[in-house]
Amino acid sequence: MAESFECKFTNPRSEIEKEIADLSPWFHNLHLPGGIQTAPNHKLGDFPSFNWLQIAPYLPENINEMTVLDIGCNAGFYSFELAKLGAKVTAIDSNDHYLRQAKWGAEKLHLEKNITFKNMQLYDLINSDEKYDIIFFLGVFYHLRYPLLGLDIVVSRTNKFLIFQTLTLPGDDSFERTPFDLDYEKRGILNQPNWPRMAFIENRLAGDPTNWWIPNIACVHAMLRASGLVIKHKICREFYICEPGEKNQLSHQVNFNFKT
Numbered sequence: 001m002a003e004s005f006e007c008k009f010t011n012p013r014s015e016i017e018k019e020i021a022d023l024s025p026w027f028h029n030l031h032l033p034g035g036i037q038t039a040p041n042h043k044l045g046d047f048p049s050f051n052w053l054q055i056a057p058y059l060p061e062n063i064n065e066m067t068v069l070d071i072g073c074n075a076g077f078y079s080f081e082l083a084k085l086g087a088k089v090t091a092i093d094s095n096d097h098y099l100r101q102a103k104w105g106a107e108k109l110h111l112e113k114n115i116t117f118k119n120m121q122l123y124d125l126i127n128s129d130e131k132y133d134i135i136f137f138l139g140v141f142y143h144l145r146y147p148l149l150g151l152d153i154v155v156s157r158t159n160k161f162l163i164f165q166t167l168t169l170p171g172d173d174s175f176e177r178t179p180f181d182l183d184y185e186k187r188g189i190l191n192q193p194n195w196p197r198m199a200f201i202e203n204r205l206a207g208d209p210t211n212w213w214i215p216n217i218a219c220v221h222a223m224l225r226a227s228g229l230v231i232k233h234k235i236c237r238e239f240y241i242c243e244p245g246e247k248n249q250l251s252h253q254v255n256f257n258f259k260t
């Protein structure tokens, strides 16, 4: 999704603005010293500051020294906010363009010592046993070709909290929990609009070929539960604070014994 909302920085008037223009296009509007912003004309507004303002009150009061993993860190906005609060941040992204922006932003904000950047696919987390106190998993789920594999891997790396967001299908948020065992003859209810479902995007959505699966809200809840998570807070539509629950779900019997 990032691509369709990216901003080119034009008409640079200072050295730092020239650097911003050279690193264009930007999805994150970073606020830099001296009131400089990287995407001041972002179509979504001051993105993602307005999301951070909603999430921050739900984080533990003191995250100083906690380990945080920012998956799909993009230009690093969330990593920077977390590092400012004293967290030890690992920021991963599979796209070098965004990582270049993030490393540059970290220098400008003097946060480079607090953040480890890695060019990594989410699926590569399978190859490490490291767990993180808090994982930010925002705006990445619908980019995954293998969404439940990705979610299960992320849950297996979460110690305390998973902050989750995905693009969703528009529509009614109300739904009932799915039955424990759906009768074969009653499978027609799978056609009901509020049954947990994901739309598959064969080609592009908003010009982006990496948008693969768009779930409805019922599906988000069901998948989070099925991956062994408990939803602690629904911050707003699409944003959730989750904790690992009892590991008795089928998905946790998945053995990740393979290399990506």
Ligand SMILES: C[S@@+](CC[C@H](N)C(=O)[O-])C[C@H]1O[C@@H](n2cnc3c(N)ncnc32)[C@H](O)[C@@H]1O
Pocket: 001, 002, 048, 071, 072, 073, 074, 075, 092, 093, 094, 095, 098, 120, 121, 122, 123, 137, 138, 139, 140, 143, 144
């Ligand atoms: C829509 S942006 C979201 C950025 C940021 N997390 C946010 O919420 O503002 C998606 C980001 O995830 C990265 N990404 C997509 N698929 C990924 C994957 N499989 N592993 C790691 N990063 C991925 C993209 O390069 C991009 O920076």
